[in-house]
Amino acid sequence: MNPSPTFSPSPGAAHPLEQVLFEVKRTIVGQDLLLERMAVALIADGHLLVEGVPGLAKTLAVRSLAAAISGAFQRVQFTPDLVPADLVGTRVYHPPSGEFRTELGPVFANLLLADEINRAPAKVQSALLEVMQEHQVTIGRETFRVPEPFLVMATENPIESEGTYPLPEAQVDRFMMKVVVGYPTPPEEQAIVERALHPPEPPQPMVSADDLLAMRARARQVYVDPSVVDYAVRLVAVTRSPATAGLGELERYVTHGASPRASIALVTGARALAFLRGRDYVLPHDLTELALDVLRHRLVLSYEALADDVDADTIITRVLGAVRSPDVVLRNR
Incomplete structure (x- = not known):
């Protein structure tokens, strides 16, 4: 299959996203399934729910992917005291002008990591799931579109349930996929430790957001x-x-x-x-x-x-x- 004219792949590359995944793999050891599913979600305009114990590079995987596609990355740590305005934004009074100004929340990014989504109450979960479905946020009487492409990666911790608010079935259904992340193999864990001792260079941008939108259009064919x-x-x-x-x-x-x-x-x-x-x-x-x-x-x-x-x-x-x-x-x- 010939690449779209908007792409700029290096000679010999089989697919533009191969360069992205290769760049991410310079930082991430293992997690091939997670990375591929993240790429599928980006192309298919879906969202991911990831279940795994702490320390399995879920955050690093999303941050590295965002860096490799020239995308904006935001991480929100979900807690019981979080309110919807902390996520989507709110209107703030500005005394010098006597007007209310809209402050946009962290959902206005290309890749959003909702860490431990089940720790936030139902109102916050609903606010996130609404922007996932509609790709827009309404604050006051104004509607704001989130940037495209837009991918939400939410994580759940399977080993701890105290103080959590499980996602209702009707809401979790909006996630395209749920990926279960396991522990690395001994050779992979050894490579992880070695990279921690000698950190590699940060991932470099390989494709732009416009390239990804063009890939989505080609995938629909x-x-x-x-x-x-x-x-x-x-x-x-x-x-x-x-x-x-x-x-x-x-x-x-x-x-x-x-x-x-x-x-x-x-x-x-x-x-x-x-x-x-x-x-x-x-x-x-x-x-x-x-x-x-x-x-x-x-x-x-x-x-x-x-x-x-x-x-x-x-x-x-x-x-x-x-x-x-x-x-x-x-x-x-």
Whole structure:
């Protein structure tokens, strides 16, 4: 696939975003899955929810990515005393002029890290999720658009629940993907320590925000066969009624399945992944590769699932094995 004329890739580069990821990898060790999902979210205009224990370079990954794309980065540490104005901005009285002036909040950035989002009360969570959906903020009677591209990466700490406000299912559904970040391997951790002793140079800007918007436009031209769309719909439908795919034993574990947003996220995410890998068509494998990240936070499991130690990933894996993928994906090409 030929790059867009607006790009300026170096000779031999297979894809403009390869330069971005290579630049980020000069700082980050491991976390390949997280970095790729962040790139998919940027191209597909989605948002990420990241679950991982502290110290796994989640903040550094977002900051490095923002630096590599000439983007503005903001980090907000969510706390119980945070109010919506701390996030989106407010109107401040200016005594010399006798007028109110609008002070914009930290959401006006290209990449926003919402650290420990479940520590903030529902009003703050709703304010963030509204700007994620609408890409705009209303302060007083004025509406302000956030800069494009706009990516929110929210983190949750799985080892601590005291003093937290869990995200309601209807709100967490607005995140395109939920990525679970694990510990590095021993060789990766050794490389992390060595880089801490000899820090590398900060990432250099490789593409601009306009380049990313051009990539989004090209990604929307990636061909998605109707059989692939049908496959996504069938996968999501089985999460609601596992018995329709011969998985009746899972019915008691699922209270609510994934919403239609899951079907949309599967297809748009697969299209972005195909674009990142240099294809102008989507394969069923692109959907199955993203299925866990797209679906795991959208399943509402029963107390019986908790008692039997059955998690969402187990159910999704069973669904992927039961739903047949299409054989022909380019019949209308």
